[in-house]
Amino acid sequence: xxxxxxxxxxxxxxxxxxxxxxxxxxxxxxxxxxxxxxxxxxxxxxxxxxxxxxxxxxxxxxxxxxxxxxxxxxxxxxxxxxxxxxxxxxxxxxxxxxxxxxxxxxxxxxxxxxxxxxxxxxxxxxxxxxxxxxxxxxxxxxxxxxxxxxxxxxxxxxxxxxxxxxxxxxxxxxxxxxxxxxxxxxxxxxxxx
Amino acid sequence: xxxxxxxxxxxxxxxxxxxxxxxxxxxxxxxxxxxxxxxxxxxxxxxxxxxxxxxxxxxxxxxxxxxxxxxxxxxxxxxxxxxxxxxxxxxxxxxxxxxxxxxxxxxxxxxxxxxxxxxxxxxxxxxxxxxxxxxxxxxxxxxxxxxxxxxxxxxxxxxxxxxxxxxxxxxxxxxxxxxxxxxxxxxxxxxxx
Numbered sequence: 398x399x400x401x402x403x404x405x406x407x408x409x410x411x412x413x414x415x416x417x418x419x420x421x422x423x424x425x426x427x428x429x430x431x432x433x434x435x436x437x438x439x440x441x442x443x444x445x446x447x448x449x450x451x452x453x454x455x456x457x458x459x460x461x462x463x464x465x466x467x468x469x470x471x472x473x474x475x476x477x478x479x480x481x482x483x484x485x486x487x488x489x490x491x492x493x494x495x496x497x498x499x500x501x502x503x504x505x506x507x508x509x510x511x512x513x514x515x516x517x518x519x520x521x522x523x524x525x526x527x528x529x530x531x532x533x534x535x536x537x538x539x540x541x542x543x544x545x546x547x548x549x550x551x552x553x554x555x556x557x558x559x560x561x562x563x564x565x566x567x568x569x570x571x572x573x574x575x576x577x578x579x580x581x582x583x584x585x586x587x588x589x590x
Numbered sequence: 591x592x593x594x595x596x597x598x599x600x601x602x603x604x605x606x607x608x609x610x611x612x613x614x615x616x617x618x619x620x621x622x623x624x625x626x627x628x629x630x631x632x633x634x635x636x637x638x639x640x641x642x643x644x645x646x647x648x649x650x651x652x653x654x655x656x657x658x659x660x661x662x663x664x665x666x667x668x669x670x671x672x673x674x675x676x677x678x679x680x681x682x683x684x685x686x687x688x689x690x691x692x693x694x695x696x697x698x699x700x701x702x703x704x705x706x707x708x709x710x711x712x713x714x715x716x717x718x719x720x721x722x723x724x725x726x727x728x729x730x731x732x733x734x735x736x737x738x739x740x741x742x743x744x745x746x747x748x749x750x751x752x753x754x755x756x757x758x759x760x761x762x763x764x765x766x767x768x769x770x771x772x773x774x775x776x777x778x779x780x781x782x783x
Contacts, residue, residue, distance in 0.1 A: 505758050509689075510609055510610075510690065510761055511610065519762040520763055523763070551774065551775070555772065557755075558755040558768050562752050565695050565702075568702030569709055578744055579751065579752075581744065586779045587779050
């Protein structure tokens with residue numbers, strides 16, 4: 398019961414913060430939408446900042462849960478996994494009318510300069526994403542799908558940061574073109590034998 | 591005098607919004623920092639949103655002013671101009687301890703989903719950036735600096751969106767690595783003969 402309430406607050410807050418940002422989301426609207434009495438928030442979270450940091454963990458967990466079946470599919474080659482991940486996200490954002498973007502990237506942009514605690518947490522979350530792509534690229538190199546000359550760690554950072562920028566543009570353009578453009582340049586120019 | 595006060599409010603507001611975002615910046619702190627009486631804001635701006643839209647124009651004007659001398663330098667080739675612009679920004683962000691990011695990209699991320707008026711304004715501002723790069727890449731193609739096969743319009747979009755993502759990562763990493771990495775991949779893999 399205690400865990401359920403905490404989880405409900407986290408999930409509801411994650412939804413608001415993903416769309417509206419951290420500062421623009423009020424605790425009251427989260428608790429109202431979650432149907433949780435106002436006083437009980439501080440049973441689970443020390444402060445709004447502490448809550449925000451736990452929401453980042455929630456997003457990281459969600460990403461792992463979502464990408465797991467693709468990343469662990471033995472029928473897919475490393476590059477096929479990257480293509481499938483991008484396609485999954487493109488379908489997701491289409492279903493959301495090209496809103497939201499990546500919550501980790503959004504919060505890096507919003508909070509990176511304003512809170513050292515957020516910054517550290519977001520840096521770890523971004524590094525984890527880069528690690529995941531780096532691992533896939535190393536495997537792609539072993540399997541001959543991409544050039545041996547590619548610096549896989551640097552390429553993984555470029556892939557992730559470039560994707561975050563494409564999502565920024567998607568939100569202003571309200572369309573898939575920046576995402577499709579990202580995919581096209583990544584595969585035509587960088588991820589090739 | 592009237593114009594000076596309006597300009598002072600715009601410049602002060604731009605500084606706050608660039609660092610803290612639109613929603614997290616209060617009109618009161620802007621007016622206090624600008625030394626302008628609270629009541630006079632509405633002589634110049636219809637609402638906070640109207641003010642925000644004019645701040646975007648201010649940022650676009652600042653970008654044109656800053657980049658003009660590089661873009662119009664007849665001694666530089668098109669690719670040298672792009673290199674020099676990136677170097678200018680890398681020096682700028684170093685001097686700011688890797689804070690701020692691009693105000694147009696930041697606001698696209700923060701406001702793209704929340705205000706149609708912001709979205710339209712930001713879409714135009716992003717298109718203008720893409721146009722500028724597209725023009726330079728077309729010239730680079732004419733001068734044989736880059737491949738004739740490159741789709742310059744799409745490449746310009748990729749350059750700009752990818753740079754915005756690198757700035758997002760910069761803010762979380764508090765360092766130049768994402769920016770240097772962007773420059774490296776753009777020039778090693780895309781902008782070449």
